[in-house]
Amino acid sequence: MALDKNGIARRIAQELREGWYVNLGIGIPTLVANFVPEGFAIEFQSENGILGMGPFPIEGEEDADLINAGKQTITSLPGASFFDSATSFGMIRARKVQLTVLGAMEVSDRGDIANWKIPGKMVKGMGGAMDLVASADNIIVAMQHSNREGESKLLSACTLPLTGVGCVKKVVTDLAVLEIDPQRGFILLERAPGVSVDEIIAKTAGRLIVEGDVPEMVL
């Protein structure tokens, strides 16, 4: 069965390593923080100016001066720090942040990503996404395998305006975990529990490499 949003987030949480600073984008990526084991040595960065981001506040303790990049009220953990936007993107461009997890409208089999604009329909802006994908060594995309019209979001080339070129390393969807090899395409690493390789092949428009037995995700 295809994963729900929490399932995607739970699987991405397995990619985290102790000692990493991690930036989580808006939407499914934000949920990843809910699946970090207790005591796991990791810090979340939000590009509006905090390291050591904690969970949502208890009702009544919201602080208008303490939000994440999704403008949600948050808390800070012991050891947290606040800083300005130039410092924030300084640490991002200088590769101090080890992992970026973000959503996407389209990903290509060369690692291109599009997630900020649908010409003539929707223009919200790129926010910090272009800076993040241009610099992070490790970029994981969290998204549905297909869009609302049922079309694959894993393409041979993005059709929407790009956010970044050749930058995405891994994609976790409701159906699969895929690694991107810019030369070969999407390499199928894992499939969601009960989802067949045939279904993933049918729903992936870009080049897909299937090698040997593809294991089910262990969640």
Next chain:
Amino acid sequence: MIRKVVANADLALDGLTDGMTLMVGGFGLCGIPENLIAALKLRGSRNLTCIANNAGVDGFGLGLLLESRQIRKMISSYVGENDEFERQMLSGELEVELIPQGTLAERCRAAGAGIPAFFTPAGVGTEVAEGKEVRLFQGKPYLMEYAFEADFALVKAWKGDEAGNLIFKGTARNFNPMMAMAGRITVAEVEELVPAGMLDPNAIHVPGIFVHRIFQGAHYEKRIEQRTVRPKNTPL
């Protein structure tokens, strides 16, 4: 000590005229100069270009100036969550330039640091790169981006003193320090204005040299855009 204190938001905007370019601090509604925005609305200045990360929401923040058609152009990184903004943009009434958030921050910082331009990897290979100089450094392409120029910078801090020194709180800092450094005239509104000597010089985020006018805001609503909470008694 150089006198910088003005009585109120309206006096702080003296000299601001139609067609000027303004920097406006804040991220979403967090850390926006709400008293200055209100005063600007009353003042009625028009054809403004606003450099601000976001465009406020309907009925608050820069959304107020969009409603009254005072803004001609927005330079921002993210403009969702504002119906009036979207309507004016799609109808062509409002000119919009979207740029990466880190580039926006650095173009402010460069302006306040006396640096005319810089190179960044953000936007390489995208439509943001159109018409821009690309240079290779250690084999990797970077775009040249210019420092902004702003007639006024309108910023908001938590505490300030008569000398113009500023201290921010939490994530309300965001773009405010770099914009404060970048304005030809920088106006700071603060929640608490204290006499010189009351703030610890070790704790100052923006030195007073960058601030030309300062006042204590008459009222702060500090609206929350996305109120997210967890139930009581849930562990961290």
